[in-house]
Amino acid sequence: DIQMTQSPSSLSASVGDRVTITCRASQSISSYLNWYQQKPGKAPKLLIYAASSLQSGVPSRFSGSGSGTDFSLTISSLQPEDFATYSCQQSHSTPWTFGQGTKVEMK
Amino acid sequence: EVQLVESGGGLVQPGGSLRLSCAASGFTFSSYWMHWVRQAPGKGLVWVSRINSDGSTTNYADSVKGRFTISRDNAKNTLYLQMNSLRAEDTAVYYCARRVSSSAPYYFDYWGQGTLVTVSS
Numbered sequence: 294d295i296q297m298t299q300s301p302s303s304l305s306a307s308v309g310d311r312v313t314i315t316c317r318a319s320q321s322i323s324s325y326l327n328w329y330q331q332k333p334g335k336a337p338k339l340l341i342y343a344a345s346s347l348q349s350g351v352p353s354r355f356s357g358s359g360s361g362t363d364f365s366l367t368i369s370s371l372q373p374e375d376f377a378t379y380s381c382q383q384s385h386s387t388p389w390t391f392g393q394g395t396k397v398e399m400k
Numbered sequence: 401e402v403q404l405v406e407s408g409g410g411l412v413q414p415g416g417s418l419r420l421s422c423a424a425s426g427f428t429f430s431s432y433w434m435h436w437v438r439q440a441p442g443k444g445l446v447w448v449s450r451i452n453s454d455g456s457t458t459n460y461a462d463s464v465k466g467r468f469t470i471s472r473d474n475a476k477n478t479l480y481l482q483m484n485s486l487r488a489e490d491t492a493v494y495y496c497a498r499r500v501s502s503s504a505p506y507y508f509d510y511w512g513q514g515t516l517v518t519v520s521s
Contacts, residue, residue, distance in 0.1 A: 327507040329445075336495055336511035337445065343505040380445055384506040388461050389435075391445040 295319050295383050299392035305400040312368040314395045316381035321361045325385035328357055328366045331394075332377045340379075341366060371397070402426040402510045404496050409515030416486050416519070422479040422496030422512055430454070430474035433499040435508065436481050438492035438517075448494070449481065464490075486519045493517075 296319035306312050316326065324344040329337035339348045341357035344364055354369040368375055376399055381392040408420040422434070436448040449460045449470040458470050469482040479496050493516050497508040 325505045327505075329508075331445075336513055337508070338511075339507060339509055342500075342507040348509075382445070382507075384504070387450075387459055389447045391447070393444040 294388055295322060295386060295390050297381055297383055297390050297392040299379075299381055299395050301395060302393065303396040303398060305398050306371050307400045308371055308373055310371045312371050312375075312397060314366045314379055314381075314397075316359075316364045316366070316392050318362045318364075318383055318385075322383045322385035324360050325383055326357075326359065326364045327382045327384060328355075329380050329382065330375075330377045331380065337380065368397075402498070404498065404510055404512035406494065406496055406512040406515035409494065409517045411518045411520065412486055413521050414487060414519055417482070417484045418486065418517060420481040420483065420494055420496075420515055420517070422481075424477045424479065424498075427498075429472075429477040432501050434472060434479045435497045435499060436470060436479075437495045437497055437508075437511075438490075439495070439514075440489075440492040443492075446492075450499070451479070483517070486517075488519050491517060491519045 298317045326344045328341040331337045340351050340355050345357045356367050378394045378396045380394045403425045405423045412418050435450040438448050439445050451458050451470045455472050467485045471480045493514040495514045496512045498510040500509045
């Protein structure tokens with residue numbers, strides 16, 4: 294199975310901050326990397342697919358980059374509604390696997 | 401509007417069984433691969449199982465293989481997960497998710513709200 298490792302596991306930030314979360318795959322997954330946002334008690338929501346494609350309706354302050362084994366999710370200017378947990382997920386091969394999540398908390 | 405609504409969760413004793421359902425609406429259910437993903441309390445997301453659009457192909461995580469069975473009824477627009485021989489480590493919120501229909505790259509574009517399964521004596 295492909296292991297997905299996110300860093301950091303949590304971070305504290307303020308509104309307006311630029312935030313970057315990284316995700317590393319245990320083997321090359323090309324660009325088959327997706328990012329989801331999840332708020333407490335809610336289902337995950339797709340933000341970015343294929344490493345860098347913004348899902349329809351997602352604000353442009355979210356962006357993704359990377360290929361191969363190293364990927365990142367960037368929030369250019371953190372907004373109050375962005376405090377949540379972010380998870381990466383590979384769809385290169387079954388079983389699809391997720392990172393452990395990165396919790397973005399208010400400083 | 402695409403909607404996925406899970407049901408069937410609850411408290412079950414170790415070794416027991418439970419069947420989860422996911423009722424789909426707002427799209428042509430029979431055209432989509434569907435998945436189950438679970439999340440233990442305070443933990444990350446874990447893929448459980450998937451089924452292709454006509455139900456002829458299924459796959460499972462090693463942790464549930466031989467105990468869980470995914471199925472679907474396209475006439476009823478419903479996805480199922482039959483869970484047998486349940487263990488404490490199966491305790492989680494179970495989500496159904498729709499895989500995007502186009503060719504790769506694939507991702508989950510819609511998720512249900514989840515149903516909680518608690519395995520405890």
